[in-house]
Amino acid sequence: MAFLKRSRRSKSGSVYESWAIVESVRTAKGPRHRTIAMLGKGPEFDPEERVGWEDVAGQLSGETGRQRDLFADAEPPLWAQVDLKRVRVERLRRFGDVLLALTLWRRLRLDEFFAGVMPEGREGVPWSLVACVHALARFCEPSSDLAVAESFYPQTALGDLLGIGPEEIYDNRLYRGLDAMLPRRRELFSHLRTVYGELFGATFDILLYDITSTYFEGQAEANPKAARGYSRDSRPDCSQLCIGLVVTPEQLPLAYEVFAGNRADVTTVEDIFDLMETTYGRARRVWVMDRGMISEENLAVLRERGASYVVGTPRTMLKRCERELLMGSWEEVQPGVEVKEVTLDGERERFVLCRSRQRVEKDRAIVDRAVSGLEAGLAALQRQILAGRERSRERAERRVGRLLERYSRAARLFTVSITETGSGLRMTYGRKRAVEDWVALQNGCYLLRTNVTDLAPSELWRTYIGLTEAEAAFRELKSPLGLRPVYHQKEGRSEAHVFVAFLALCMRRALALWMESCGLGTAPQKLLEEFRRIHSLDVVLTAKEQTKVRLRVVGTPDESTRILLQRLGLKLPNRPKIIENVVATFALPNR
Numbered sequence: 001m002a003f004l005k006r007s008r009r010s011k012s013g014s015v016y017e018s019w020a021i022v023e024s025v026r027t028a029k030g031p032r033h034r035t036i037a038m039l040g041k042g043p044e045f046d047p048e049e050r051v052g053w054e055d056v057a058g059q060l061s062g063e064t065g066r067q068r069d070l071f072a073d074a075e076p077p078l079w080a081q082v083d084l085k086r087v088r089v090e091r092l093r094r095f096g097d098v099l100l101a102l103t104l105w106r107r108l109r110l111d112e113f114f115a116g117v118m119p120e121g122r123e124g125v126p127w128s129l130v131a132c133v134h135a136l137a138r139f140c141e142p143s144s145d146l147a148v149a150e151s152f153y154p155q156t157a158l159g160d161l162l163g164i165g166p167e168e169i170y171d172n173r174l175y176r177g178l179d180a181m182l183p184r185r186r187e188l189f190s191h192l193r194t195v196y197g198e199l200f201g202a203t204f205d206i207l208l209y210d211i212t213s214t215y216f217e218g219q220a221e222a223n224p225k226a227a228r229g230y231s232r233d234s235r236p237d238c239s240q241l242c243i244g245l246v247v248t249p250e251q252l253p254l255a256y257e258v259f260a261g262n263r264a265d266v267t268t269v270e271d272i273f274d275l276m277e278t279t280y281g282r283a284r285r286v287w288v289m290d291r292g293m294i295s296e297e298n299l300a301v302l303r304e305r306g307a308s309y310v311v312g313t314p315r316t317m318l319k320r321c322e323r324e325l326l327m328g329s330w331e332e333v334q335p336g337v338e339v340k341e342v343t344l345d346g347e348r349e350r351f352v353l354c355r356s357r358q359r360v361e362k363d364r365a366i367v368d369r370a371v372s373g374l375e376a377g378l379a380a381l382q383r384q385i386l387a388g389r390e391r392s393r394e395r396a397e398r399r400v401g402r403l404l405e406r407y408s409r410a411a412r413l414f415t416v417s418i419t420e421t422g423s424g425l426r427m428t429y430g431r432k433r434a435v436e437d438w439v440a441l442q443n444g445c446y447l448l449r450t451n452v453t454d455l456a457p458s459e460l461w462r463t464y465i466g467l468t469e470a471e472a473a474f475r476e477l478k479s480p481l482g483l484r485p486v487y488h489q490k491e492g493r494s495e496a497h498v499f500v501a502f503l504a505l506c507m508r509r510a511l512a513l514w515m516e517s518c519g520l521g522t523a524p525q526k527l528l529e530e531f532r533r534i535h536s537l538d539v540v541l542t543a544k545e546q547t548k549v550r551l552r553v554v555g556t557p558d559e560s561t562r563i564l565l566q567r568l569g570l571k572l573p574n575r576p577k578i579i580e581n582v583v584a585t586f587a588l589p590n591r
Contacts, residue, residue: 052575086542096534130177138504142482145174178496210470214484229262251469333458352448360444370410377403551576
């Protein structure tokens with residue numbers, strides 16, 4: 001419940017009085033008052049920050065004009081007699097996070113892009129604004145289209161900022177907006193390249209490609225791309241889609257493609273090459289991919305198209321580097337990471353052997369855990385056989401097979417034998433010590449393959465390690481931006497869902513780089529949570545002769561949030577906007 005609270009304080013011999021809208025909240029220490037908005041003026045009020053709603057509109061549209069002073073002669077104060085006992089607060093709305101999202105939308109010039117490719121027609125709300133609502137909702141609070149229409153949009157200040165009332169944003173309009181957006185996907189990729197170059201100086205000489213999956217809730221029988229395959233979400237029981245994402249070394253999302261859920265990673269590479277060449281033309285780029293994407297056919301296609309590559313190799317190729325693993329002459333590229341170039345017989349390409357001490361410990365822990373689990377399972381089965389509780393050889397071998405599958409990292413380290421005797425079954429197992437020594441030697445090591453001739457081994461390693469940026473982009477897509485699961489059952493709608501999540505990812509990465517340039521770190525989620533505490537509200541005053549005055553205000557943020565706003569160059573309206581007013585009840589003060 002919100003109510004009006006008066007406060008006084010003294011400074012330099014003067015007494016300052018202010019009024020605030022506060023609400024009562026429960027805390028661990030009991031009920032406390034939290035300030036929603038300051039209605040009075042104190043000595044700390046900075047004249048340089050006196051802005052109104054029209055100034056925020058100019059800020060969002062990129063217009064910068066002379067800032068008007070709240071106390072300038074051109075805008076004399078208005079006075080009215082108000083009954084303080086009848087002051088009330090209405091329309092409490094989230095303001096800070098949607099203002100930030102809308103600023104990013106226009107900073108990336110996505111408003112211009114969608115307005116250009118989706119011109120206004122006979123629709124009640126332009127499709128370009130519907131696209132904006134989709135992306136901003138996904139960025140601020142991922143949810144279903146129905147929840148956006150019924151909950152998110154009415155509870156935010158987007159209606160004030162976009163000029164679209166909550167009654168005009170409903171589920172069917174949002175669904176049809178998805179259908180209108182999707183055909184503009186490839187045009188967006190070209191737009192992003194231009195904007196990234198202008199805002200961040202991105203060059204696109206190096207492109208990182210990786211693939212992930214997202215699963216469906218429901219059968220998705222109307223979607224031909226929904227299929228079961230290798231699930232990166234540990235949901236093999238669900239149909240899924242595969243998504244290939246291309247990012248720059250700065251984690252800027254550049255393009256994506258949606259594939260059938262049962263598509264093998266290695267078969268998607270040529271489609272991505274075609275997408276990039278169709279969108280940006282053929283150019284000599286360096287492609288960075290993990291070993292799961294690579295086949296000899298894919299590398300041949302890359303060479304045929306004049307592209308360069310830095311790729312991972314299957315772990316089996318490390319066997320050809322056994323002698324190099326035992327020798328010295330490593331170059332330390334960063335603490336705990338060593339590289340060296342090696343030559344493999346019969347190969348024309350360059351190979352870089354890499355070793356990470358941190359990864360050595362991780363691989364050793366994974367193998368040790370698998371060895372312990374497999375050994376315990378085999379010992380339990382052996383005891384059951386000796387006790388005569390397991391007499392079927394076929395069933396015992398199936399149990400061994402399941403154990404080897406469950407603990408696959410340790411499977412090649414053991415030999416298992418089950419034989420039949422006159423009194424029943426006999427089981428023996430043991431460790432392969434020679435294989436254990438080799439596994440211990442290759443822990444933490446991986447081999448890179450490239451046709452790039454002008455980069456040193458250390459630079460090739462740094463180029464390849466950029467794949468972690470693509471993996472970070474996938475993590476942002478799936479959790480904070482709600483890519484998974486997919487609730488849409490039709491092919492077009494599910495692909496539009498991915499499209500909206502991709503737009504939100506572009507905004508999120510742009511925010512991270514913006515924050516970094518302002519010295520605010522690279523944690524967009526934390527900043528969004530801080531801005532989510534800023535609200536707008538309507539203060540309804542009952543003036544003389546029972547007339548109503550409605551003032552739209554934005555709550556005053558705390559000191560830490562004000563610093564964030566200042567560093568980003570964002571201003572909040574702190575001049576009330578008169579929404580309802582009977583002019584006759586106002587009079588200027590005597591001069």
